Amino acid sequence: MTNTTTRVTQSTRGPLTPGVPAPDFTLPSGPGQTVSLRAFRGRPVILAFYPADWSPVCGDQMALYNEILSEFQRYGAEILGISVDGVWCHRAFAQNRNLHFSLLADFEPKGAVARAYGVYRDADGITERALFVIDGDGVVRWSYVSPIDVNPGADGILQALDDLAPSGAR
Amino acid sequence: MSRKGATGVLVLPVGERDHTQGLVDAPVTLVEYGDFECPYCRQAFPIVKEVQSRLGARLRFVFRNFPLTEQHHHAQHAAEAAEAAGAQGAFWQMHDRLFERQFALEDENLIEYAQELGLDAGRVAGALAAHTYKARVREDFMSGVRSGVNGTPTFFINGVRHDEAWDVETLTKRAESSAS
Numbered sequence: 001m002t003n004t005t006t007r008v009t010q011s012t013r014g015p016l017t018p019g020v021p022a023p024d025f026t027l028p029s030g031p032g033q034t035v036s037l038r039a040f041r042g043r044p045v046i047l048a049f050y051p052a053d054w055s056p057v058c059g060d061q062m063a064l065y066n067e068i069l070s071e072f073q074r075y076g077a078e079i080l081g082i083s084v085d086g087v088w089c090h091r092a093f094a095q096n097r098n099l100h101f102s103l104l105a106d107f108e109p110k111g112a113v114a115r116a117y118g119v120y121r122d123a124d125g126i127t128e129r130a131l132f133v134i135d136g137d138g139v140v141r142w143s144y145v146s147p148i149d150v151n152p153g154a155d156g157i158l159q160a161l162d163d164l165a166p167s168g169a170r
Numbered sequence: 171m172s173r174k175g176a177t178g179v180l181v182l183p184v185g186e187r188d189h190t191q192g193l194v195d196a197p198v199t200l201v202e203y204g205d206f207e208c209p210y211c212r213q214a215f216p217i218v219k220e221v222q223s224r225l226g227a228r229l230r231f232v233f234r235n236f237p238l239t240e241q242h243h244h245a246q247h248a249a250e251a252a253e254a255a256g257a258q259g260a261f262w263q264m265h266d267r268l269f270e271r272q273f274a275l276e277d278e279n280l281i282e283y284a285q286e287l288g289l290d291a292g293r294v295a296g297a298l299a300a301h302t303y304k305a306r307v308r309e310d311f312m313s314g315v316r317s318g319v320n321g322t323p324t325f326f327i328n329g330v331r332h333d334e335a336w337d338v339e340t341l342t343k344r345a346e347s348s349a350s
Contacts (some may be wrong), residue, residue, distance in 0.1 A: 064238075064321065067192060154320040155178075155315065155316050
């Protein structure tokens, strides 16, 4: 009964959709460091929520984004990875995979930012595999939730950045 | 949920630029985006060969480069070496050799493989030093990114990303159903 209620609530709410202001947040990006969404005002931001560090495949989602940072930079876009893992876990993962972008710890209160974006999985205690592209004015311009076990790749993100470019790129 | 566009669809059609095995008019085209240093691609190597042998003339196979250079420090040069061999008509021989000897992909190994295959190894060495095929490899890579490649190996069967397992049975079954 409880489960059913939860599911209904989740599906009713769902991920934030285009046109909605992106909720601001400040999250740890490392021991003693934080990152705030508003700091990127004026540039597109890609938020990549993912279930957990250490997925056991070559070229997992974060590794793929790491390979194409230069493409994101062509749009002046910043990419931020977000999961409920803690800062030390993120640090070890980032070092192991040689990642060159920030992984944010939505760790305490657990999943609070994911909830604000409508992509927290209550039953599993992890976030959805969800992507948001936010424009320079802080408005969500594109969102996508992938099946939890399917790495969505980067084609949707690049398409969304293309779509922003005529009016959105600054 | 909002639009994602046509995800998981091959945006760069198979054409003249590609390295292919099999007939142009084969009913099934299997495209692999792969990385010569990726252990999963190494695993997939004999699997693809088996699928090719099962489907015979009904299958055309295409390999495109998708080197994950931040994780695999030899992958970029290995891809360029395969292209350099390709320029001498020996892409597939080098492709096979690189997977067979994945444990040894230093530049000197790549050049040694070119020698073993009877190629002009000096030309291969020169192409590596000059990054002659860097742009070509990047073109493969970006075509994959734009097509929704999400790791290595990623397969496309008749232009549609194959999201299931890539064991022999599953790949054969999907390829056969695309053939009919």
